[in-house]
Amino acid sequence: MKEGEGRRVLHIDLTRKRIKIEERRDLFRAFLGGTGVAINLLAEECPKGADPLGEENPIIFAVGPLSALYPSASKTVAMFKSPLTGNLGESHCGGRSAMAIRLAGYGAIVIKGSSEIPMYLTIHGDEVRFRDASSLRGIDAETVGRILREVEKKGAGARTIIRIGRAGERLVRYACAVTETYRHFGRLGLGAVMGAKRLKAVVVSAEKSVEIPKAKRSEYKRVYDEIQETVVRTDAMEKYHDLGTAGKLYGLAKKGGIAYKNLESASPPEEIARELSGENFADRFLARRISCSHCPVGCVHLAALRELYEPGHYFKTTTIPYDNEPIWAVGFMLGMRSAADCLRLIDLVDTEGMDVMSTGVTLAWATEAYAKGLLTKEQTEGLEFRWGDARLYSEAINKIVEGANEFYRNLARGVEHASSVYGGKDYALAFGGNEMPAYHTGLACYINNLTGARHSHLDSAGYDLDQKLAGAGKEKELGLEEVVRALLKEEEWRQVLSSLVVCFFARKVYTAEVTARALDAIGVEGWTAEKLEDLGRVIHRAKMEFKFREGFSLAGLRIPKRIFEVLTLQGFLKEADLRRAIEIYGRMLVGGEGREAP
Amino acid sequence: MAKKLATLDVNKCIGCMECMFACSRRVGRGGFDNSAIRVRSAGGIERGFVVVVCRSCENPPCAKVCPTGALRERKEKGGGGGGGGGVVLNEDKCIGCGFCVQACIMGAIFWSSEKNKPIVCRYCGECADYCVHNAIGLVEV
Structure with a gap:
C-alpha cells in the first residue's frame, strides 16, 4: 500500500452513480482521522439546515491512523445529520468495519445523494460497484448479511457488511445500521439516513496492507507489544471478556x-x-x-x-x-x-x-x-x-x-416527539432528543446526557464519575464547577480516542503519552501528549459548533421531571443544580467569562 | 526438536485475527495480505471459527507437485529445517506456477500477488505469541 492511502477519502454519489477519490493530507494531518476528520467532512459536505432524510445529508465513515495497526483500534466512526435529534449524528461500531475500510485503502468514505432504486455498494479497493438491491427490500438485517456473504465472493473472510433492516427502510428515526450480524452503529438514526438514500448495504473488503516505514519497524513492534501486554493485563480483559458489559448490571x-x-x-x-x-x-x-x-x-x-x-x-x-x-x-x-x-x-x-x-x-x-x-x-x-x-x-x-x-x-x-403529541413529557426520558441510557447514578450522568455532543453516556461517562464519587463518599465534596470540568475534559480526550480510532474499552491503555509513541512508531510524527489534548478540545468544539449551527441550544434543553423524583446514589437531584451545570458548561465551552454559548 | 504450528483448541478462538496481523508484521506490514495464516468464520460467526494454517504434513502434497523443487520437505537435508514435516520455500527457484496452492486441500498455501509466489508458514510461532486465548500454539513434532 502506498504511503498516504490511509488519508484518502472515497466520495460516492448515489444519485449520479459516480465516485471520486481524494487525498486529504490536510485533514488527516491536522485531525488524525475518525471523529476529527469526520466532523470536518460533515461541516464541508452537509449544508446548513439540510433535511436529515434528504439526499443532501452525507454519511461519513471514518477510521484513523491506528486502525488495523494496533490492538483494540477496532472502531469506525459514522457521522451524519441525525434524523432523531436534528443535529449531530455520530455513532461508533466495531466488528470488522475499521480493519476493512483501512485496508481497502481509505481513511474515510463519504456517501451522498440518493438512489432511485434500492441499492447496495461493494468497495474492493478502488473498484466501487453500484448494485441493484431491489430483491433485498424488506429483508431483515441478519438475513441480508448472509445473502451478501454468499453473493459477493470477493474479499470473503476479511470484509465488513454494513446494512439496514426494515426499520431503516421505513425511516424509523432511531433505526441503526448493523455490521457482522452482531455489532451496530446504534444511536441517532444512521439506519434511517441509509434508508432514505435507498442504500441497503455497503460491503467493504480488506485487500491491501499498510507499509510500516523501514526505519520505524523495530520501534513499531516494541510499542505494539507494550500495548498488547497492557490490554491483556489491565482489568479490561477480565471485565469485558468474562461476563462482558452485562457483568455490571x-x-x-x-x-x-x-x-x-x-x-x-x-x-x-x-x-x-x-x-x-x-x-x-x-x-x-x-x-x-x-x-x-x-x-x-x-x-x-x-x-x-x-x-x-x-x-x-x-x-x-x-x-x-x-x-x-x-x-x-x-x-x-x-x-x-x-x-x-x-x-x-x-x-x-x-x-x-x-x-x-x-x-x-x-x-x-x-x-x-x-x-x-x-x-x-x-x-x-x-x-x-x-x-x-x-x-x-x-x-x-x-x-x-x-x-x-x-x-x-x-x-x-422517538419519545421526545411522541410526548409532544400525546403529553407525558415529565416522564419522556430523552435528553437533547436522544433516549436516555441505563444510568440513574447522580448529577454527573445527567449532565453527561444533556451536554454530551451525542447525548450518549459514552460522551463523558458521567455514570462512571457518579459511581466513583459515591463510592468514595465524595459526592458532596466536589463542587458543580469541578464536576462539569471533569466531564468536559473526559469528553475532549475521548475525541482523540475516537479519532485514532480506538475502542473506549481500551481507554486506559491509550494514554496521551502512549498514543504519541504509537503514532510515531508508524510514521505519524510530531504529536505530543499536549498537542493531542489540544486536538481533543478543537474537535469537541467543532462538533458543538455543528450542533449550534443546526439549531441546538443549551438553554432550550428539556429536563424530564421524573429524574428529580427518584433517589440516586447521591440522593435526590435538584433541577436548579442541573440548570446551573449547563450554564457552567456553556461558559467553559466558549472559554471566557461572561460569554454565553447559544 | 522441530516445531510446528497447531490449532490447540479452535473453540477458544474469538476471531480477533491477531495471528494474521502478527504474521504480516514480521515483514513490516500492517494488515494481512502477507500472512500465512487465516481465521474465518465457520459459516456465520455464531458457529465459531476455522483456523487455516499449514499443518506441516508428512510427505506434503504441495512439495510433490512443485516442478522446480522450490518447495521442499523440511526434513530433507539442506531444506533449511530440522525435519518434522512441512515445507520450506526457496523463492529464487519458484516460478509462480501455483500448483502448490491447488495441491493443498487445506487451503493453507496463500498467494502473494505482489511477488507472484506462494506464502508459506515458516513455523516461527510469531502468530501464536499473540494468541491470548491459546487457540493456536507451537508444538513439538
Missing part, C-alpha cells in the same frame, strides 16, 4: 442506580436484578464469545436461545448478542421478568435494525402513558401496554416498523 441494580420501568424506580427488585444479571445470562445462555478484528479482548457475548416453536419437537436455536445496554433497555426498562423474554426482544430489535436503547425507552414511555390514560386502545390498535409482556412489545415493535397508524408513526420518531 447486577451491581448497578443493587446500588439503586439503574432506571427500572421507565424510571418508576432505580432499584429493581432482587429477583429481577438476579434474573437479568450478566451472571444469569452467562450461566444459562452464553454460547460463544467473539471479538472485533484486531482486539484480543473478545467482549462480544452471544447467547443461544433454544425454543420450541411448534408442537412435534420443532425447535429453533437463535443466536442473540447481548450487552449491558440492550438488557437494560428492553429488560429492566420494560419490566421484563425473564431473561429469555429479554433475549427475544433484543433479537427482534436487532433483526428489524433499530437502536435498542431508543426502542426500549420509547416503549417504556408508551407503557406509562397508557396506564395513565393518555393513550386509547384505538390509538394502540388494541394493544394494552403492560410491563413485562414480551409478546405485546413484539407486536408494538412490528407496528412501529410498519408504521401501522399515526400513533405508531409517532413512536417511530
Whole structure:
C-alpha cells in the first residue's frame, strides 16, 4: 500500500452513480482521522439546515491512523445529520468495519445523494460497484448479511457488511445500521439516513496492507507489544471478556442506580436484578464469545436461545448478542421478568435494525402513558401496554416498523416527539432528543446526557464519575464547577480516542503519552501528549459548533421531571443544580467569562 | 526438536485475527495480505471459527507437485529445517506456477500477488505469541 492511502477519502454519489477519490493530507494531518476528520467532512459536505432524510445529508465513515495497526483500534466512526435529534449524528461500531475500510485503502468514505432504486455498494479497493438491491427490500438485517456473504465472493473472510433492516427502510428515526450480524452503529438514526438514500448495504473488503516505514519497524513492534501486554493485563480483559458489559448490571441494580420501568424506580427488585444479571445470562445462555478484528479482548457475548416453536419437537436455536445496554433497555426498562423474554426482544430489535436503547425507552414511555390514560386502545390498535409482556412489545415493535397508524408513526420518531403529541413529557426520558441510557447514578450522568455532543453516556461517562464519587463518599465534596470540568475534559480526550480510532474499552491503555509513541512508531510524527489534548478540545468544539449551527441550544434543553423524583446514589437531584451545570458548561465551552454559548 | 504450528483448541478462538496481523508484521506490514495464516468464520460467526494454517504434513502434497523443487520437505537435508514435516520455500527457484496452492486441500498455501509466489508458514510461532486465548500454539513434532 502506498504511503498516504490511509488519508484518502472515497466520495460516492448515489444519485449520479459516480465516485471520486481524494487525498486529504490536510485533514488527516491536522485531525488524525475518525471523529476529527469526520466532523470536518460533515461541516464541508452537509449544508446548513439540510433535511436529515434528504439526499443532501452525507454519511461519513471514518477510521484513523491506528486502525488495523494496533490492538483494540477496532472502531469506525459514522457521522451524519441525525434524523432523531436534528443535529449531530455520530455513532461508533466495531466488528470488522475499521480493519476493512483501512485496508481497502481509505481513511474515510463519504456517501451522498440518493438512489432511485434500492441499492447496495461493494468497495474492493478502488473498484466501487453500484448494485441493484431491489430483491433485498424488506429483508431483515441478519438475513441480508448472509445473502451478501454468499453473493459477493470477493474479499470473503476479511470484509465488513454494513446494512439496514426494515426499520431503516421505513425511516424509523432511531433505526441503526448493523455490521457482522452482531455489532451496530446504534444511536441517532444512521439506519434511517441509509434508508432514505435507498442504500441497503455497503460491503467493504480488506485487500491491501499498510507499509510500516523501514526505519520505524523495530520501534513499531516494541510499542505494539507494550500495548498488547497492557490490554491483556489491565482489568479490561477480565471485565469485558468474562461476563462482558452485562457483568455490571447486577451491581448497578443493587446500588439503586439503574432506571427500572421507565424510571418508576432505580432499584429493581432482587429477583429481577438476579434474573437479568450478566451472571444469569452467562450461566444459562452464553454460547460463544467473539471479538472485533484486531482486539484480543473478545467482549462480544452471544447467547443461544433454544425454543420450541411448534408442537412435534420443532425447535429453533437463535443466536442473540447481548450487552449491558440492550438488557437494560428492553429488560429492566420494560419490566421484563425473564431473561429469555429479554433475549427475544433484543433479537427482534436487532433483526428489524433499530437502536435498542431508543426502542426500549420509547416503549417504556408508551407503557406509562397508557396506564395513565393518555393513550386509547384505538390509538394502540388494541394493544394494552403492560410491563413485562414480551409478546405485546413484539407486536408494538412490528407496528412501529410498519408504521401501522399515526400513533405508531409517532413512536417511530422517538419519545421526545411522541410526548409532544400525546403529553407525558415529565416522564419522556430523552435528553437533547436522544433516549436516555441505563444510568440513574447522580448529577454527573445527567449532565453527561444533556451536554454530551451525542447525548450518549459514552460522551463523558458521567455514570462512571457518579459511581466513583459515591463510592468514595465524595459526592458532596466536589463542587458543580469541578464536576462539569471533569466531564468536559473526559469528553475532549475521548475525541482523540475516537479519532485514532480506538475502542473506549481500551481507554486506559491509550494514554496521551502512549498514543504519541504509537503514532510515531508508524510514521505519524510530531504529536505530543499536549498537542493531542489540544486536538481533543478543537474537535469537541467543532462538533458543538455543528450542533449550534443546526439549531441546538443549551438553554432550550428539556429536563424530564421524573429524574428529580427518584433517589440516586447521591440522593435526590435538584433541577436548579442541573440548570446551573449547563450554564457552567456553556461558559467553559466558549472559554471566557461572561460569554454565553447559544 | 522441530516445531510446528497447531490449532490447540479452535473453540477458544474469538476471531480477533491477531495471528494474521502478527504474521504480516514480521515483514513490516500492517494488515494481512502477507500472512500465512487465516481465521474465518465457520459459516456465520455464531458457529465459531476455522483456523487455516499449514499443518506441516508428512510427505506434503504441495512439495510433490512443485516442478522446480522450490518447495521442499523440511526434513530433507539442506531444506533449511530440522525435519518434522512441512515445507520450506526457496523463492529464487519458484516460478509462480501455483500448483502448490491447488495441491493443498487445506487451503493453507496463500498467494502473494505482489511477488507472484506462494506464502508459506515458516513455523516461527510469531502468530501464536499473540494468541491470548491459546487457540493456536507451537508444538513439538
